[in-house]
Amino acid sequence: MALALSRPVPRSHLSPGQLLVAGAIAAFLLLFLVVPVATVIYVAFTEKGTGAFTLVNFLDFARTDLFVRSFWNSVYVSGMSVVWASVFALPLAYLTTRFEFRGAALIQTLGFLPLIMPPFVGAVAMQLLFGRNGTVNLLLDDWFGVKVPFMDGLNGVIFVQSVHYFPFILINLSAALRNIDRSMEEAAQNLGSSGFRLFRRVVFPLALPGYLAGASLVFVKVFDDLATPLLLNVKDMLAPQAYLRVTSIGIADPMGYVIAVVLIVASILAMWASAAAMKGRDYATVQRGGGGLAKRRLKPWESALAYGIVGLILLLVLAPHIGLFLLSIATIWSFSPFPDAFTLAHYARVFGESSIYIKNTLIYATLAGLIDVVLGTAIAYLVLRTRLVGRHWLDWAATAALAIPGVVLGIGYLRTFYGVTLPGGTPLAALWIMVVLALAIRRLPYALRACYAALQQISVSLEEAAENLGATKTRTVRRVVVPLMTGGILAGFISSFSTAAVELSATLMLVQSNSDAPLAYGLYVFMQSPAGRGAGAALGIVAVLLVALSTFASHLVVERSQRAKGAAQ
Amino acid sequence: MAAPIPHPAPRTRAAGVRVEGVNLSYGTNHVLKDVNLEIRPGEFFAFLGPSGCGKTTLLRLIAGFNQADTGSVIVGGEDISGLPPWKRDVGMVFQSYALWPHMTVRRNVAFGLEERKLPRQEIEARVERALDLVGLRHLAERRPSQLSGGQQQRVAVARTVAVEPKVLLLDEPLSNLDAKMRVQVRRELRDLQQRLGITTIFVTHDQEEANTICDRIAVMSDGVVQQVGTPMELYERPANLFVANFLGTANILEGRIQGQGPDRIFNIEDGIVLPIPPDAVVPADAKLVFRPQDAALDRVETGAVPLPGTIAHREFLGSSVRYGIQIGGTEIVVDTPFQSGNVLHEPGRPITVSVSPRSALWLAS
Amino acid sequence: MSTRFLSVSAALGLSLAATLAHAQAPTGKVTVVTSFSKDVTDPFKKAFEKAYPGTSLEVQNRNTNAGVKFIEETKGNNQSDLFWASAPDAFEVLKGKGLLQKYAPKATGIPEKVGSYPINDREGAYFGFAASGYGIMWNERYAKANKLPEPKDWADLTKPAFYDHVSIASPARSGTTHLTVETILQGEGWEKGWRTIKEMAGNFNQITERSFGVPDAVNSGQVGVGIVIDFFAFSAQAAGFPVKFAYPTVTTVVPANVGIIANAPNKAGAEAFVEFLLSTPGQEVLFDPGIRRLPVNPAVYAKAPAGYPNPFKDAQFQKMITFDVDKSEARTAVVDTLFDQLISFQLNDLKAVTKTLHEVEGALAKKDNPKARALVAEARDLIAAMPVSEAQASGAELRGAFTGGSQKGARQAEVEQQWAAFAKERYAGAKAKADEALKLAR
Secondary structure, X not given: OOOOOOOOOOOOOOOHHHHHHXXXXXXXXXXXXXXXXXXXXXXXXXXXXXXXEXXXXXXXXXHOHHHHHHHHHHHHHHHHHHHHHHHHXXXXXXXXXXXXXXXXXXXXXXXXXXXXXXXXXXXXXXXXXXXXXXXXXXXXXXXXXXXXXXXXXXXXXXXXXXXXXXXXXXXXXXXXXXXXXXXXXXXXXXXXXXXXXXXXXXXXXXXXXXXXXXXXXXXXXXXXXXXXXXXXXXXXXXXXXXXHHHHOOOOOOOHHHHHHHHHXXXXXXXXXXXXXXXXXXXXXXXXXXXXXXXXXXXXXXXXXXXXXXXXXXXXXXXXXXXXXXXXHOEOOOOOOOOOOOEOOHHHHHHHHHOHHHHHHHHHHHHHHHHHHHHHHHHHHHHHHHOOOOOHHHHHHHHXXXXXXXXXHHHHHHHHHHOOOEOOOOOEHHHOHHHHHHHHHHHHHHHHHHHHHHHHHOOOHXXXXXXXXXXXXXXXXXXXXXXXXHHHHHHHHHHHHHHHHOOOOHHHHHHOOOHHHOOHHHHHHHHOOXXXXXXXXXXXXXXXXXXXXXXXXXXXXXXXXXXXXXXXXO | XXXXXXXXOOXXXXXXXXXXXXXXXXXXXXXXXXXXXXXXXXXXXXXXOOOXXXXXXXXXXXXXXXXXOEEEEEEOOEEOOOOOHHHOOEEEEOOXXXXXXXXXXXXXXXXXXXHOOXXXXXXXXXXXXXXXXOOOHHHOOOOHHHOOHHHHHHHHHXXXXXXXXXXXXXXXXOOOOOHHHHHHHHHHHHHHHHHHOOEEEEEEOOHHHHHHHOOEEEEEEOOEEEEEEOHHHHHHOOOOHHHHHHOOOOEEEOOEEXXXXXXXXXXXXXXXXXXXXOOOOOOOOEEEEEOHHHEEEOOXXXXXXXXXXXXXXXXXXXXXXXXXXXXXXXXXXXXXXXXXXXXXXXXXXXXXEEEOHHHOXXXXX | OOHHHHHHHHHHOOOHHHHHXXXXXXXXXXEEEEOOOHHHHHHHHHHHHHHOOOEEEEEEEOOHXXXXXXXXXXXXXXXXXXXXXXXXXXXXXXXXXXXXXXXXXXXXXXXXXXXXXEXXXXXXXXXXXXXXXXXXXXXXHHHHHOOOOOOOOHHHHHOHHHOXXXXXXXXXXXXXXXXXXXXXXXXXXXXXXXXXXXXXXXXXXXXXXXXXXXXXXXXXXXXXXXXXXXXXXXXXXXXXXXXXXXXXXXXXXXXXXXXXXXXXXXXXXXXHHHHXXXXXXXXXXXXXXXXXXXXXXXXXXXXXXXXXXXXXXXXXXXXXXOOOHHHHHHOHHHHHHHHHHHOHHHHHHHHHHHHHHHHXXXXXXXXXXXXXXXXHHHHHHHHHOOOOOHHHHOXXXXXXXXXXXXXXXXXXXXXXXXXXXXXXXXXXXXXXXXXXHHHHHO
């Protein structure tokens, strides 16, 4: 069976069009990713005073207790976040994919929501609910006289991060679980396996590639994220250290850039390790038995238990949203389990003052998403269907963007493009399109993976058939490949769009004026004053709803297109 | 499997299987309709039928993957209808083999034994035995993706028989193999079944497969068991048109039955009539069915009435010649043995066809 | 520019010269980089655009340090007109790099000093438009639930009752906190000042990265007490939060400033904005409930809401210390880094030893033990020890290390590691002594 299903063979010859596309992508990545990042991190390799090449700064890194401690704290927090994210994601993914579960689609959608939690407000809401004087602890103290340090130090970071990023595992794991042929499970049952043993010995190992893909993403994102630790006042982690150093006043010190290099290297290592672990474990194509998905029915008590678990997890992972919503309708919420009173005034203020943010966000995120899927599709095609020399470098470069902290990219853009002026005298970096490009580069890895997976599932013979009937390569791509990839492309667009809509770190450096600012920036501005807290929360809720609705709409489109395709086959 | 057997074959506890009054519907789709079957201990039994006839559904029902709306499945005298798949002790080889890609061949085969929490030594010994049984001991450390289709199939069989189930279920086990392998593997399967003496149910849509290796066959169509019998019984005495048509080639002539008692005739078309033998049991809407080799050309069999026809075309098959003959509005085929020196009839030539009453079947549609 | 405008200017009481200056028509986009929140910038934007029709105020919100960084990074092709923020230090940095345009405001009625702090830069590079004092803010509900006494002075925050209840922003990240730290250092002297700061720090619950993180945490009741600039507390009170504020004895009133950036694309607009801020209607905007800062024009206080502090009259402001801007500027990076290395990044160790010391003193209060008391004093001295003297702090060597000077010399990371190791060792020693003292005292 495995031998019969041979891997798609890359074509041997290249068309001029493909070369052109490859060249254009390479130029784009070079200009908007490699060069800006290089202008920032080269400082890490220069000697103080002379500017000569040196590695002494890295020696300083290794000799400084704070940095070493920060490094291990980051590793620990990232690792624990993966563990907790898995604890949240596993039951949701397993129950909704392998069982007949009413509301599975809703749960999957809700499970995606934490990813689109805008910065700042998530941690603020979590503090209000789980902080040392948050709702839960005040109630616990009242009833039992105890407090649980959910949010203290590294624990808080782990808690918030695992809630925030667990959808990466949920999405990847769910896809992998859906791919497991029912006969794989049935064969195990037939041989006497059931329940948790069945999951542990057969189902989970088969879904492992998907799980690893998600887990490595979580690890890298937590490793690179600086907003959450900073908001929780945890500074001895690597990403916050880099940020504090790079943006601190009067400090022309290379250590910030050294840390940025360490961050990039560590992230690339983590992704490489997960790729290495997955090598030869791509079971998706091996196990096509044609049996499709087995959805088991749950007994009533199992069902009750399952809904209980799912409900509990959803309550936990949606806590930031719940807290945020409460905050957005609260008058004063201070040292009390719940707000003193409720009001809709914050929403009135947001709609009165901030519709420009909403409009900008929609434009930026949509454009960034479009750029990403175009690039993603093109790179995936070049890598999977051509033998272009160096095509993997495109893939790697685009994926490496995942490991570039937003601040580094933002500063790099300022350095690279501020000197370049447009005819009107405006610097290139001041154009809002730079925000879009920065967002596009930051989210490209997500879209690329989705496009890659979509193309991988299309048999080469479908393209050969088109060519055999007289279609040129370009027309084949347009008429056969892209339509078949629609689902994957849309999935890529959704993930780019929805995460770009709430991205802050790169935009904070690049936004030049309020009228060009996206939502996340508006949130940041609101959250700087006591009276702005409620309005900021309201804007956060608007952002979440906006992204959730867009995502849901795209989901519907994907599903419809896939159903149409399924019917045709 | 062709290899000599260094270890004694695993003992199995041959058990009979009884399916009683099973009905199964998916919504309005009635997939299994009052299925009753009795499979004897140690028997090699086939569910034969076209795709969609319910044979795989019935097999999965025995394995516990489908639940019957009514009726029960009894294995070795025990009603297992209520048991989950993992408690049934009914081994199944999947059409796709369902070998776990994350385990080596050895781990795959050991799986069921580990689930039964057998002592480690026993597991090892039984894995070795099972692998020897299929001649794959040397590939024990490979991954399934490194094996050929035939080898994967054998691993799947080894994995299932290693747990010594009461019954062995084979779901189209040969469908993923090429034609040559299929002939070899089916013989090996039969051989293995004989050695183990295990009750085996084999699902296939290929009548040749069923005929060559099975003791008895249940022919299924549209969720209904049409007939159960040995391959010869089914061929010789099909219970209905479906069975006749599905097993081997059959000529079917439509006509009206006219007259009473000994004067009954079968009116195929104006001017083309056959007398019906007085002792023949002929249902009201019966059709005349006969095999191509049971008709004679230009030679009247004893008691047979010749039918006039014209040779429409001819196929030379080596040991025989197959003629297509136009009789009225229907075309039938007739096989005549070929020996060197025979002179063949040319297309277009008028000819008479006679069918001996012995080999003529009167079957209702 | 109609009669309406003229009548408005007349009402504003502007001089003729100023009117003439405006007549040269500030129009178009005025871009201001600011650390002030929307609550502050919005009322000013509205009032300014009303006073100068045809202009639009473009607000770029960045925290003080990021704003300075931004202006530095973009100086090659500057697109910002103004820098508008609290901390005078930040302006000093910009001035030092030649990034501010000198200007002489025409507004009248603004005295030379507020408290003892000069309102405008002597060289005319930036101008104070509002005063703020540093102090202590607390959440009343929190204080009640945790039975905290009302803090009145910095020393109160070193008491055991406040253990784990106090919050501060990192001075390296918050210009206003930096001024608070510098005020204590100047008011109490280098050695004693650091001792006070470290003793308070032993009671810290958190050191936030944003200035606003502190009032935010106090407002929501996550911590009880915060060391903040006054208007954070006043605007929170105005928003309805149950918080209070007190000015300690050693503090200072410092102006928040505005400065015109060199090569401003809209220089006329920038000057108009400066003039507006210093005009009476501009000063009155400061009374807005979302802003609540102290105007620098004493005459404006006539219209102040009841109970509004007046630094030109109220007695508490008269004893405030003189703030030496030059001294502060010379050692900014060193002070901030010392705070981070000795306190922020060693907070767990510092808290642990402080907790033990509180316990010892609690036990000693019940039953005195001279030996234990001596150990406590030794431990406190160890904690207070500084790796750097006041003279070194503003010395050329350290400055070089922190400004990436063109000479080869000590690298910042090296220095930091030395300080961190110094603190770690002293705190460990202090902990050992404190533990011993606790055994004796019990």
